[in-house]
Amino acid sequence: MNKAIKSKNSETISFWYDPDKRSILYQIGAACLFVFLAWYLVSNTMANLERQSIATGFGFLNHEASFEIGESLIKYSAADHYLKALSVGFLNTLLVSFIGVVLTVILGTFLGIARLSKNWLINKCAAGYIELFQDIPVLLQLFFWYAFFYEMLPSPGDALNPFNGLFLCNRGLIFGIPQTHPAFKYMAIAIIIAVIIIFFLKKWAKKRQDLTGKPFPVMLTSIILFIGFPFVCWLIGGTPTQMDVPVLKGFNFKGGLTVSPEFAALLLGLVLYTAAFVAEVVRAGIQSVNKGQTEAAMAVGLKSGQVLNLIILPQALRVIIPPLTSQMLNLTKNSSLAVAIGYPDFVSVAGTAINQTGQAIEGVLLIMIVYLVFSLSTSAFMNWYNKKMAIVER
Amino acid sequence: MELDAANENQVIIKPPISNVGIIGWMRKNLFSSPLNTILTIIIVSILWFSVIPFLKWALIDSCWLPDADCKETGGACWSIISSNYKIILFGFYPQNILWRPITAIVILVSLLSISRNRNYWNAFLGYSWLISLVIMGLLLKGGLFGLESVDIEKWGGIILTLLLSVFGLTAAYPLGILLALGRQSEMPVIKTFCIFYIELIRGVPLISLLFMSSVVFPLFLPEGVSINGILRAQVAIILFTAAYIAEVVRGGLQGMNKGQFEAADSIGLNYYQTMRLIILPQALKIVIPPSVSVLISAFKDTSLVVIIGLYDLLKTTQTTLSEPKWMGFSAEAYIFIALIYFICCFFMSTYSRKLEKELNTDLK
Numbered sequence: 001m002n003k004a005i006k007s008k009n010s011e012t013i014s015f016w017y018d019p020d021k022r023s024i025l026y027q028i029g030a031a032c033l034f035v036f037l038a039w040y041l042v043s044n045t046m047a048n049l050e051r052q053s054i055a056t057g058f059g060f061l062n063h064e065a066s067f068e069i070g071e072s073l074i075k076y077s078a079a080d081h082y083l084k085a086l087s088v089g090f091l092n093t094l095l096v097s098f099i100g101v102v103l104t105v106i107l108g109t110f111l112g113i114a115r116l117s118k119n120w121l122i123n124k125c126a127a128g129y130i131e132l133f134q135d136i137p138v139l140l141q142l143f144f145w146y147a148f149f150y151e152m153l154p155s156p157g158d159a160l161n162p163f164n165g166l167f168l169c170n171r172g173l174i175f176g177i178p179q180t181h182p183a184f185k186y187m188a189i190a191i192i193i194a195v196i197i198i199f200f201l202k203k204w205a206k207k208r209q210d211l212t213g214k215p216f217p218v219m220l221t222s223i224i225l226f227i228g229f230p231f232v233c234w235l236i237g238g239t240p241t242q243m244d245v246p247v248l249k250g251f252n253f254k255g256g257l258t259v260s261p262e263f264a265a266l267l268l269g270l271v272l273y274t275a276a277f278v279a280e281v282v283r284a285g286i287q288s289v290n291k292g293q294t295e296a297a298m299a300v301g302l303k304s305g306q307v308l309n310l311i312i313l314p315q316a317l318r319v320i321i322p323p324l325t326s327q328m329l330n331l332t333k334n335s336s337l338a339v340a341i342g343y344p345d346f347v348s349v350a351g352t353a354i355n356q357t358g359q360a361i362e363g364v365l366l367i368m369i370v371y372l373v374f375s376l377s378t379s380a381f382m383n384w385y386n387k388k389m390a391i392v393e394r
Numbered sequence: 395m396e397l398d399a400a401n402e403n404q405v406i407i408k409p410p411i412s413n414v415g416i417i418g419w420m421r422k423n424l425f426s427s428p429l430n431t432i433l434t435i436i437i438v439s440i441l442w443f444s445v446i447p448f449l450k451w452a453l454i455d456s457c458w459l460p461d462a463d464c465k466e467t468g469g470a471c472w473s474i475i476s477s478n479y480k481i482i483l484f485g486f487y488p489q490n491i492l493w494r495p496i497t498a499i500v501i502l503v504s505l506l507s508i509s510r511n512r513n514y515w516n517a518f519l520g521y522s523w524l525i526s527l528v529i530m531g532l533l534l535k536g537g538l539f540g541l542e543s544v545d546i547e548k549w550g551g552i553i554l555t556l557l558l559s560v561f562g563l564t565a566a567y568p569l570g571i572l573l574a575l576g577r578q579s580e581m582p583v584i585k586t587f588c589i590f591y592i593e594l595i596r597g598v599p600l601i602s603l604l605f606m607s608s609v610v611f612p613l614f615l616p617e618g619v620s621i622n623g624i625l626r627a628q629v630a631i632i633l634f635t636a637a638y639i640a641e642v643v644r645g646g647l648q649g650m651n652k653g654q655f656e657a658a659d660s661i662g663l664n665y666y667q668t669m670r671l672i673i674l675p676q677a678l679k680i681v682i683p684p685s686v687s688v689l690i691s692a693f694k695d696t697s698l699v700v701i702i703g704l705y706d707l708l709k710t711t712q713t714t715l716s717e718p719k720w721m722g723f724s725a726e727a728y729i730f731i732a733l734i735y736f737i738c739c740f741f742m743s744t745y746s747r748k749l750e751k752e753l754n755t756d757l758k
Binding site for chain 1: 423424426430433434437438441580581582583584587594596597598599600601602605606609610612613614615616617690694695697698700701708712722724725728729731732735736739740743
């Protein structure tokens with residue numbers, strides 16, 4: 001219709017007043033501007049780099065890093081390449097983000113539910129927490145917790161010992177772990193097998209319920225499987241109970257597992273900050289489900305567990321998941337603030353690399369690429385989830 | 395007659411004492427079920443054992459005077475604040491002319507409190523904002539009308555925090571609107587640019603942009619030209635905030651009824667007129683509350699400039715803490731600036747909620 005009118009009038013409209021041609025002109029203009037700007041910046045940069053005799057390209061990744069990193073999940077020494085140093089930082093970012101996300105979801109869910117509690121005191125406490133932690137910059141919180149670990153906690157000599165096997169001092173949090181024993185490896189395998197079985201069991205149970213209407217106690221069986229499998233392994237493995245308990249030797253603890261003050265402060269700050277936002281998300285999600293839904297579900301005879309599982313959660317999660325993922329992404333991005341308190345995350349290691357090599361552009365580019373990969377994969381997940389969860393309308 | 399007699403005999407029965415007043419309220423709100431009773435007792439005991447010692451530390455055992463000897467009292471040492479508040483709040487701004495930044499902040503705060511009321515939103519307020527911004531800049535920078543000139547590099551503390559967030563948002567807003575319009579446009583090239591920019595910026599942490607501002611921006615400039623660090627950080631914050639503003643504005647644009655565009659087309663308005671007269675006034679009104687949220691996070695995010703070594707509120711505090719005399723009093727200093735940030739953000743978020751409520755009833 002539109003096309004027909006246009007082609008009919010094409011002779012009467014002058015070149016400048018034809019919207020199509022004009023839009024092409026605008027776009028060419030914008031592209032030219034962009035190309036010119038890019039050329040200007042690149043040529044300036046090239047000239048500057050040449051003048052300051054800074055190398056370009058990613059060749060530096062294969063050079064010796066020659067700096068130590070405080071904490072590492074993989075074996076690393078100063079003699080290793082930059083590439084390895086950066087992967088140490090990358091793994092540290094992943095570690096703190098992963099643990100942070102898990103703890104945040106747990107704490108945030110509790111707070112969100114507490115915010116809806118009929119108990120006035122709990123409700124107000126949750127509200128106060130949310131307001132307080134949302135309104136203070138996360139960086140300030142990180143500094144505060146870091147100072148808390150370094151200044152306010154005692155030295156290892158008179159470390160706090162709330163219960164046996166756990167020490168809290170200015171060297172961090174040190175706690176006992178079970179001594180290595182082959183049985184633990186088999187327990188880990190048993191957990192994985194249990195998860196796989198539970199997955200298929202759930203599928204089968206749903207299919208059976210759809211076909212015959214008979215429900216299967218999936219939750220109970222899952223819990224039994226999940227705990228029972230590793231427990232049986234533990235029994236067969238000879239019930240190892242030896243603990244590797246930290247002992248004070250000289251100025252520091254030997255044995256056990258040490259969580260450094262940097263890591264603990266970073267984790268604590270990120271979790272407490274993000275949980276306040278997650279609590280709001282959870283509250284909004286639960287409130288979004290109409291009360292009539294619960295009543296209708298009870299009217300058709302569902303038990304309260306089923307009401308929650310089959311009616312409330314699927315609807316609340318549809319509202320909760322998208323903002324929740326963006327909060328998770330925020331936590332991951334905020335973990336880059338580790339650089340301020342000296343935890344060697346990716347940004348911190350890349351920053352050191354920039355300082356040593358002077359190759360700022362490559363360094364910043366690497367940081368951006370890593371975080372872009374995080375966020376693009378998250379938004380890919382989100383699209384998939386939204387498509388899966390979209391309300392199917394007739 | 396009978397009715398009257400009945401009324402006379404009627405005794406007004408009061409509700410049971412356990413259902414009204416404080417007891418009734420407590421029964422309903424604190425002890426409604428066994429579980430709630432247990433939870434209430436747990437929370438009260440936690441509060442008792444944390445808040446009381448905290449208050450004792452912060453208020454009773456503490457010392458407040460600038461030259462008090464803190465180490466002996468065992469409580470909070472607010473002397474760190476009373477001795478160093480000038481440095482913490484204003485950084486290295488010359489101490490003999492502190493009235494200038496204070497006046498600027500007073501102007502800003504009074505303008506903000508006037509702007510809270512939507513009845514005053516008119517062109518006059520817009521102009522007074524513009525004029526006041528100029529006056530504030532003049533007061534801070536000096537160099538005219540006999541005011542002593544102060545180098546921008548000396549601006550620190552709360553001045554820098556406010557500068558970065560207020561100017562950041564003011565400059566980011568138009569850019570964000572342009573980006574949002576570009577993202578909604580039908581021209582593929584411009585649309586791609588805008589989507590690419592917005593997604594790129596939103597995907598990376600602010601700290602990477604600040605790194606870029608401190609180490610990469612200088613490389614972009616031609617030889618001999620240099621811009622000082624504060625302006626570079628300001629540019630980074632503007633570029634960053636604009637992407638978030640763009641998404642907020644896009645939400646408003648998408649919320650517009652299609653009929654509005656068609657009606658504008660049908661009375662012969664061109665694109666520019668449609669946007670300026672019809673679409674943006676309505677779309678921007680919807681997005682005021684989320685814009686305030688962006689302002690809050692921009693305000694909090696300005697604290698990140700401490701990482702590239704600019705003297706904002708957080709950095710001046712750390713400078714004070716690094717003096718041997720004040721080492722070990724981080725808690726007091728951090729609580730003080732946390733209070734400043736909290737008060738500012740709390741007012742903004744309460745305002746945003748209030749506005750949201752008002753605007754919602756407008757639409758219904």
